[in-house]
Amino acid sequence: MNVGDFIIMDSAYKQICKTFPHTQKVHFPTHERITRVGIKRQRQISLNFLCGTNCLNSSMLFHRQWNIGMLNTLFMKDTVTLGVGWANYQNNPDIYTSLLLRNILSKKHIHSVRDSYTEKLLRSTGVQNILNTGCPTMWDLNNDHCTQIPSRKSKNVIFTLTDYRKDSIKDSIFIRALKKSYEDIYFWIQGANDYAYLQSLGNLIQDIKIIPANLSDFDAALSNTHSVDYAGTRLHAGIRAMQKFKRSIILSVDNRAEEKKKDFNLPVISRDLSLEEYIHIFNGNMTTNISLPLDNIQNWKNQFS
Incomplete structure (x- = not known):
């Protein structure tokens, strides 16, 4: 319903293909619950990448932009975030959200978030292995x-x-x-x-x-x-x-x-x-000068070398 999602996914997919040039990629829609077929595919894949700007929020039991629940954590492989963001300015995450994210996000990998605000709130859930890389839509704006x-x-x-x-x-x-x-x-x-x-x-x-x-x-x-x-x-x-x-x-x-x-x-x-x-x-004249966190972007990529 929002074509902006295609802009995000086009850029995210481009970066994932650069990082994993020889692997097959399988798509799971974040707006829908994981299905029986999805559970079968989860047994076949190695790792999930969560791509999107507003996937996280402070009350994920009631607001499911990323449509998962605690039960999903039993069937899903580890998830690594790529440029994810927090939906709107909100209070600190509730207990359910903190438990859910600690369970489903990989403890072995570094997670990529889109901004400092998201980094702050995600850290408050107990997830500490985070880098602020900005959104992958911006990574080529050097x-x-x-x-x-x-x-x-x-x-x-x-x-x-x-x-x-x-x-x-x-x-x-x-x-x-x-x-x-x-x-x-x-x-x-x-x-x-x-x-x-x-x-x-x-x-x-x-x-x-x-x-x-x-x-x-x-x-x-x-x-x-x-x-x-x-x-x-x-x-x-x-x-x-x-x-x-x-x-x-x-x-x-x-x-x-x-x-x-x-x-x-x-x-x-x-x-x-x-x-x-x-x-x-x-x-008026306006110079475009994007300040990219190049070291953080490279460090996130390097973990998969």
């Missing part, structure tokens, strides 16, 4: 890559909104600023209800061109649209744009963007800006 991302505004822009973080007043100001700053404006549908939300904004959306809710369409728009920036509330759409060497301005709507900005200098701005402030940012 200095050589970032220097190829334009600093000046392009003629056109692709933007996104978030169906579960609606604010018609703030988002209307944002769109008005885009219209005053760019020639052609495209909207990419990343989430299931993003388009319905856009339509609810009325006459403001006239002349906006729609990009279908497929990653291939978004990639094509980034690659084939002449002189285009990205701006919007969808974090991984912004990271995908940077992967494609496009200037990206991400509007913060949750802890993921805020923590990535703190840790890695991701180009994130407030969603509470005025029309004039948005226009000033869009029309």
Whole structure:
């Protein structure tokens, strides 16, 4: 229901293939309970990798973004995390969550988390073998890559909104600023209800061109649209744009963007800006300079050598 998951998995799979070039990879969906077939496959594999940004939270008995329970720990091989994150700012994990994660996460391997906030909360469960590597979507955004991302505004822009973080007043100001700053404006549908939300904004959306809710369409728009920036509330759409060497301005709507900005200098701005402030940012020069934890990334990879 959220095409951003494909952006995450594309990058995670790429990194896993680099680390394990000669092994077969089997996919288990994190949003569904492990099935009888899944249990059979667990007996055949060597190790699980948990990939995703919001897989963990402080009450995993009731909120199952990663849909597992204590019973699953009896049938699953050890799990190693890759760029996982904590969903929203929350209280410390409860006892059930702490026990579950200590049981299912490998004690022999180093776990990769997406930011310092996740590292802090995961350590509070008793899991200590952790490195903050950032999300694997960012791992190739090194200095050589970032220097190829334009600093000046392009003629056109692709933007996104978030169906579960609606604010018609703030988002209307944002769109008005885009219209005053760019020639052609495209909207990419990343989430299931993003388009319905856009339509609810009325006459403001006239002349906006729609990009279908497929990653291939978004990639094509980034690659084939002449002189285009990205701006919007969808974090991984912004990271995908940077992967494609496009200037990206991400509007913060949750802890993921805020923590990535703190840790890695991701180009994130407030969603509470005025029309004039948005226009000033869009029309100004902006250098992309991602600060990657290269040693932590390499140490996580080296454990499998």
